[in-house]
Amino acid sequence: DAGVIQSPRHEVTEMGQEVTLRCKPISGHNSLFWYRQTMMRGLELLIYFNNNVPIDDSGMPEDRFSAKMPNASFSTLKIQPSEPRDSAVYFCASSLMAGGADTQYFGPGTRLTVL
């Protein structure tokens, strides 16, 4: 099992540019989560999907952020236009929601730097 795959691992861009982060969840998992990690706020949930449908996007900071899950094996998080304060590590996680304390499996993260 390859685990959750994220790309790119590192992204450096200039303010105003569009950034697209990608995630491939674990096969068979029905839920996908996007998180952002910063020193000040720790891990913040941005949005999560269940069966490819966005369930809760209340954590998406602004309209500049958007996420899609066109199928069960792929999701994107897009920031347009990017700003320096978006610099953070972005994690994707997947899980099999079957009741109980469903374990989330995290990818290695994408470190985004906006200059």
Place this chain on the structure above:
Amino acid sequence: DQQVKQNSPSLSVQEGRISILNCDYTNSMFDYFLWYKKYPAEGPTFLISISSIKDKNEDGRFTVFLNKSAKHLSLHIVPSQPGDSAVYFCAARLSGTYKYIFGTGTRLKVLA
């Protein structure tokens, strides 16, 4: 508004001794609590969980305690090993959802 708080950003413990990591929460609507461990340049990995209807769960060297009246949980690691050095996050799930709220993390350093 931080609903899940880890007030100690760092902790150092001697190898072989007990490590105690603490987490406080404010929302009574959490039904599950989890601990994750994170090494540098990797994603968090699940460590142990506890349901809100229990007060203790144990898995090998790791034990999580839940005090609902105090809205407090703790992770005990005994004995601590150098390989336990990592950042530990506590997380709480909102009842009726699959939404997890994470704390800001505690960096544990186990000294050999």
